[in-house]
Amino acid sequence: MSTGDSESANHFTKLDQDFVVGRYKEGKSESDFRQYDAKATPHVAEFYRTNHKNQTVDYVLRKEKQYFGLRRGKRSVWEAAEYLNTLVDDSDPDTDLSQVEHLLQTSEAIRKDGHPRWMVLVGFIHDLGKCLCLYGEPQWGVVGDTFPVGCAWSDRVVFPEYFSGNPDANVAQYQTKYGIYEPNCGLENIHMSFGHDGYIAQVMKPYLSDEALYMIRFHSFYAWHRHGAYQYLENEKDREMLKWVKKFNPYDLYSKGNSKPDLAHLKPYYDDLFAEFLPEKPSW
Numbered sequence: 688m689s690t691g692d693s694e695s696a697n698h699f700t701k702l703d704q705d706f707v708v709g710r711y712k713e714g715k716s717e718s719d720f721r722q723y724d725a726k727a728t729p730h731v732a733e734f735y736r737t738n739h740k741n742q743t744v745d746y747v748l749r750k751e752k753q754y755f756g757l758r759r760g761k762r763s764v765w766e767a768a769e770y771l772n773t774l775v776d777d778s779d780p781d782t783d784l785s786q787v788e789h790l791l792q793t794s795e796a797i798r799k800d801g802h803p804r805w806m807v808l809v810g811f812i813h814d815l816g817k818c819l820c821l822y823g824e825p826q827w828g829v830v831g832d833t834f835p836v837g838c839a840w841s842d843r844v845v846f847p848e849y850f851s852g853n854p855d856a857n858v859a860q861y862q863t864k865y866g867i868y869e870p871n872c873g874l875e876n877i878h879m880s881f882g883h884d885g886y887i888a889q890v891m892k893p894y895l896s897d898e899a900l901y902m903i904r905f906h907s908f909y910a911w912h913r914h915g916a917y918q919y920l921e922n923e924k925d926r927e928m929l930k931w932v933k934k935f936n937p938y939d940l941y942s943k944g945n946s947k948p949d950l951a952h953l954k955p956y957y958d959d960l961f962a963e964f965l966p967e968k969p970s971w
């Protein structure tokens with residue numbers, strides 16, 4: 688570990704790997720694909736037990752208030768990426784890629800497929816919100832699948848059985864189909880479980896298009912973009928944006944394992960890309 692930071696940071700890369708392993712099994716059928724097995728992957732199960740227990744409406748509102756005002760200073764994208772790099776766990780035998788290299792793999796895969804420049808940018812920045820770990824947030828509050836809070840949990844959320852441990856299970860209003868929301872009110876009006884997606888979307892909100900922001904904001908909302916849950920909360924815009932979220936997802940999942948990107952060689956392209964869309968130092 689190259690930083691003396693918190694316990695959660697220490698376990699970050701290892702668990703992140705496990706999520707990828709859990710999702711990425713070539714040859715698996717669509718239905719098998721995201722079947723986590725509590726016995727086969729006990730620390731993923733334990734992660735979600737803690738996540739589902741603690742992601743309450745109160746918790747989410749508190750974290751949104753704490754972070755969505757962007758009062759953590761100004762940083763360039765490179766600075767943010769360098770900061771995230773301190774999360775690399777060099778005791779992990781499975782990868783010698785830094786966080787920045789992983790971001791570059793995602794964005795380079797998008798670039799190679801000829802997608803628009805804004806989508807290449809999304810590839811690079813979509814996980815920068817993981818710096819929440821360095822702010823001291825626990826891992827269960829930063830990574831993993833996201834889901835709406837304040838309404839009934841779908842059984843298409845990963846490990847739905849663990850929601851029984853969430854105090855919101857005892858709040859009648861939160862346990863109806865629509866909960867605190869109106870039918871088809873739109874996902875932008877929903878409070879999602881707190882994590883890196885929502886935070887980085889907030890940082891990027893003034894600068895990017897809806898398509899880009901949906902890719903960023905909902906990339907971990909698998910129950911929706913992969914399993915078709917929560918359609919009764921969707922509005923017309925969400926239905927339109929879903930195809931972009933789906934377009935992005937394979938790059939998030941499958942770009943690990945491609946060859947190690949050459950940062951020095953790529954830097955000028957990314958300097959131009961960041962300058963095209965973003966101010967030199969966005970607020971975090």
Ligand SMILES: [Fe+2]
Binds near residue numbers: 813
């Ligand atoms: Fe992510």
Ligand SMILES: [Fe+2]
Binds near residue numbers: 813814939
């Ligand atoms: Fe990612």
